Amino acid sequence: MTTLAIHNARVIDPELNLDGIADIVLVDGHIARIGPNEAEMVIDAERVDATGLVVSAGFIDLHCHLREPGFEYKETIATGTAAAARGGFTTVCAMPNTSPPIDSQASIESLLRQIEQSAQVRVLPIGCITVGRQGKELAPAGELVDSGVVALSDDGDAVADASLMQAALSYSSLFNLPVSQHAEDPSLVSEGQMHEGWVSARLGLRGRPSSAEEIFVARDIALAEVTGGRLHIAHVSTAGSVSLIAAAKARGVNVTAEVTPHHLTLTHELVAFDNNYKKIDYNASAKVNPPLRMDSDLEALGIGIRDGIIDAIATDHAPHSLSDKEIEFDLAAPGISMLETAFALAMTRVHDGTFPLGTLIRSLTSGPVRAWDLDKRTGLSGLGTLTPGAPADLVIFDPEMDWTVEPNNFLSKGKNTPIAGRTLKGKVLVTISEGEIVYEDSTAAGRLRLSARGERS
Amino acid sequence: MAISDSERPINSVAGQSVEGALGAANQDVVWNHDHVLDLDDFSYEEIESVITLAGKMREVLDRRIARAPILRGFTMINLFFEPSTRTRASFELAGKVLGADVISVSANTSSVVKGESLIDTVKTLSAMTADAIVMRHGMSGAPYLASKHTRASVINAGDGSHAHPTQALLDIYTLKQRLGDLKDKKIVMVGDISHSRVARSGMWGFSAMGANVVLCGPPTLLPSGFLVNERPKHARSALPDVDIETNIDVAIKDADVVMALRLQKERQQGGLLPSLHEYSRLYQVTSERLSKAKSNHILMHPGPKNEGIEIGGDVASGSNSTIEEQVTNGVAVRMALLYLIAQKNQREN
Numbered sequence: 001m002t003t004l005a006i007h008n009a010r011v012i013d014p015e016l017n018l019d020g021i022a023d024i025v026l027v028d029g030h031i032a033r034i035g036p037n038e039a040e041m042v043i044d045a046e047r048v049d050a051t052g053l054v055v056s057a058g059f060i061d062l063h064c065h066l067r068e069p070g071f072e073y074k075e076t077i078a079t080g081t082a083a084a085a086r087g088g089f090t091t092v093c094a095m096p097n098t099s100p101p102i103d104s105q106a107s108i109e110s111l112l113r114q115i116e117q118s119a120q121v122r123v124l125p126i127g128c129i130t131v132g133r134q135g136k137e138l139a140p141a142g143e144l145v146d147s148g149v150v151a152l153s154d155d156g157d158a159v160a161d162a163s164l165m166q167a168a169l170s171y172s173s174l175f176n177l178p179v180s181q182h183a184e185d186p187s188l189v190s191e192g193q194m195h196e197g198w199v200s201a202r203l204g205l206r207g208r209p210s211s212a213e214e215i216f217v218a219r220d221i222a223l224a225e226v227t228g229g230r231l232h233i234a235h236v237s238t239a240g241s242v243s244l245i246a247a248a249k250a251r252g253v254n255v256t257a258e259v260t261p262h263h264l265t266l267t268h269e270l271v272a273f274d275n276n277y278k279k280i281d282y283n284a285s286a287k288v289n290p291p292l293r294m295d296s297d298l299e300a301l302g303i304g305i306r307d308g309i310i311d312a313i314a315t316d317h318a319p320h321s322l323s324d325k326e327i328e329f330d331l332a333a334p335g336i337s338m339l340e341t342a343f344a345l346a347m348t349r350v351h352d353g354t355f356p357l358g359t360l361i362r363s364l365t366s367g368p369v370r371a372w373d374l375d376k377r378t379g380l381s382g383l384g385t386l387t388p389g390a391p392a393d394l395v396i397f398d399p400e401m402d403w404t405v406e407p408n409n410f411l412s413k414g415k416n417t418p419i420a421g422r423t424l425k426g427k428v429l430v431t432i433s434e435g436e437i438v439y440e441d442s443t444a445a446g447r448l449r450l451s452a453r454g455e456r457s
Numbered sequence: 458m459a460i461s462d463s464e465r466p467i468n469s470v471a472g473q474s475v476e477g478a479l480g481a482a483n484q485d486v487v488w489n490h491d492h493v494l495d496l497d498d499f500s501y502e503e504i505e506s507v508i509t510l511a512g513k514m515r516e517v518l519d520r521r522i523a524r525a526p527i528l529r530g531f532t533m534i535n536l537f538f539e540p541s542t543r544t545r546a547s548f549e550l551a552g553k554v555l556g557a558d559v560i561s562v563s564a565n566t567s568s569v570v571k572g573e574s575l576i577d578t579v580k581t582l583s584a585m586t587a588d589a590i591v592m593r594h595g596m597s598g599a600p601y602l603a604s605k606h607t608r609a610s611v612i613n614a615g616d617g618s619h620a621h622p623t624q625a626l627l628d629i630y631t632l633k634q635r636l637g638d639l640k641d642k643k644i645v646m647v648g649d650i651s652h653s654r655v656a657r658s659g660m661w662g663f664s665a666m667g668a669n670v671v672l673c674g675p676p677t678l679l680p681s682g683f684l685v686n687e688r689p690k691h692a693r694s695a696l697p698d699v700d701i702e703t704n705i706d707v708a709i710k711d712a713d714v715v716m717a718l719r720l721q722k723e724r725q726q727g728g729l730l731p732s733l734h735e736y737s738r739l740y741q742v743t744s745e746r747l748s749k750a751k752s753n754h755i756l757m758h759p760g761p762k763n764e765g766i767e768i769g770g771d772v773a774s775g776s777n778s779t780i781e782e783q784v785t786n787g788v789a790v791r792m793a794l795l796y797l798i799a800q801k802n803q804r805e806n
């Protein structure tokens with residue numbers, strides 16, 4: 001029996017309506033007890049002193065790219081999950097745009113073996129909506145469900161054909177499986193490089209208009225409504241989308257949504273400008289699809305999280321090699337390496353007063369779990385909460401600690417971030433997955449570990 | 458032949474000391490650019506410096522033997538990823554007149570796809586001790602990337618839809634020859650503004666000289682964001698103040714300068730225009746439309762022009778047209794830029 005006792009933490013669990021000082025005892029990979037002075041009564045345990053720190057359920061990412069198989073030069077399951085652990089994530093859902101894409105039992109079984117061997121945190125696979133992500137015919141959802149996928153997505157590309165999307169939503173309802181759509185109408189974003197607005201006009205780059213996203217959000221909501229299918233909107237980026245989703249939810253449509261930390265905090269201006277408006281650049285590290293938008297979108301997305309219109313904050317962690325990014329802007333690969341900065345970047349909106357810390361935690365834990373019913377899966381009962389019996393997945397963080405983003409120190413192979421050098425407030429110090437410490441920040445080393453008797457070592 | 462010309466003693470060139478002439482012009486030159494990527498970071502004084510020097514260079518060009526080998530030992534590489542006749546020839550000639558070593562490399566954009574990255578190409582040319590790389594590229598921003606990976610000075614000879622600073626400078630030079638001063642002059646650019654690097658650099662350059670810039674074209678070829686009220690307050694200075702007008706007759710009224718922009722025929726295939734015929738009906742710069750401009754207006758075109766589409770054939774060759782002067786002045790302006798860059802490099806080495 002292995003026991004880990006966490007002393008004297010500020011424990012926050014919005015599901016349990018909990019925000020107070022308590023101890024948590026983890027036994028054999030599950031949460032055993034939670035409450036004041038619980039740790040004192042444990043005799044033989046590894047101990048962590050979390051005085052002055054916050055403990056919550058481990059973060060859950062509905063959207064990341066681990067790149068394996070096929071693009072191991074960008075990321076592997078080993079490096080991607082190491083980055084996840086550092087970011088406080090204990091469960092990540094891996095997008096299927098690998099090579100080969102995850103669209104059959106064979107490809108998923110091989111992926112699951114690789115996960116078993118090298119993942120540091122829980123990886124839940126997502127399968128393709130269409131065969132080969134080609135947008136032509138449906139992938140065998142039944143076979144994929146039996147093999148363990150938690151959702152379907154052709155992420156990176158939208159399912160453009162409305163009748164095919166309708167079929168996908170209709171057919172997947174057989175398994176109550178969420179269909180995660182990258183909502184951008186390809187006819188409006190072909191060759192588009194960034195948000196269509198004054199910055200794209202300034203740089204002479206083709207735009208990706210907000211309307212391209214909103215058209216597909218509206219269309220897919222209509223399709224979910226007629227089919228009863230379970231629609232999930234990936235990386236919502238516009239104010240218009242937030243309104244559409246709010247209205248759909250209000251009339252009971254089966255739709256959920258996620259927003260990324262970067263869409264919540266960064267604007268299209270970052271592509272061209274640093275601190276002033278005198279000098280421009282073509283900053284491919286800020287190139288991402290959907291693109292970074294405008295201040296007014298940031299505002300609406302913040303309200304979306306505050307009011308629960310958007311269910312989850314998901315990273316869309318998209319690691320790329322230097323050569324994928326240090327290239328003509330039109331040719332640069334879209335995406336941001338986000339797992340290691342996601343929490344701190346999203347904390348920006350807590351510190352600016354947009355939503356409280358508990359809401360951020362909900363968006364990173366029980367929000368995503370409920371969006372996709374992840375806790376209904378075998379062995380995952382209680383996932384995303386600190387309920388006794390739930391998996392012992394926890395994160396310990398300091399919400400006030402300043403640190404500077406240094407991509408060269410990322411555990412992810414992807415050093416591609418537009419916020420290099422930026423000082424963020426809020427740092428993950430310890431990540432615990434199934435009762436094991438899988439990440440301990442260097443600044444925490446020695447500070448948190450206690451001796452077997454509960455004294456500082 | 459070029460070699461024997463450049464071997465000629467400087468003082469024998471057409472009987473006057475070029476260096477002396479340049480030296481006089483040089484005294485109050487304002488120039489602090491390692492690269493020429495766009496005109497957005499050029500002040501009025503800097504543009505004046507280029508124009509004044511271009512005037513001296515124009516004198517050289519107008520001599521019987523147009524040679525002033527003051528850039529001997531200076532290596533300039535033309536790196537063109539897009540086909541170009543006039544800009545490329547203009548830079549080659551500018552370099553050769555000044556006695557620089559000029560090499561032209563035609564890099565096909567497909568070579569990028571084949572594996573040689575832009576950065577590799579630029580680093581290779583740098584290693585060959587190029588002093589200046591003149592670059593034309595089909596993708597906006599490519600020269601910015603190049604400039605970070607070379608010690609050579611990068612001169613942007615046109616990048617995608619973004620910028621064409623030497624075109625704007627030669628236009629300013631041409632206008633100053635005719636008008637003297639650009640302050641408060643109404644300059645109308647007509648055509649495919651969305652995809653026009655000439656318009657983008659022109660709006661910076663003309664605005665810096667005090668002119669009022671009006672952009673005119675069909676809504677499908679006008680990007681939003683150029684008007685100051687289309688930007689957040691904090692970003693007002695991110696673009697010069699311009700006006701936008703979709704009605705060409707309103708735009709041209711009382712204009713001092715009208716510039717017709719080349720219409721790429723693929724815009725019609727891209728669904729942005731019903732037909733070229735309709736475009737010419739609505740937006741062709743014709744003598745009738747120009748009659749509403751000031752009587753001494755100037756008609757410009759960056760070339761190559763589609764007569765009968767964006768510009769009427771009769772006006773293109775009329776007395777208000779500066780189209781041919783623009784070409785000659787282009788060589789002079791590029792000579793001036795090469796000279797300024799060489800001078801700065803020399804000062805720093």
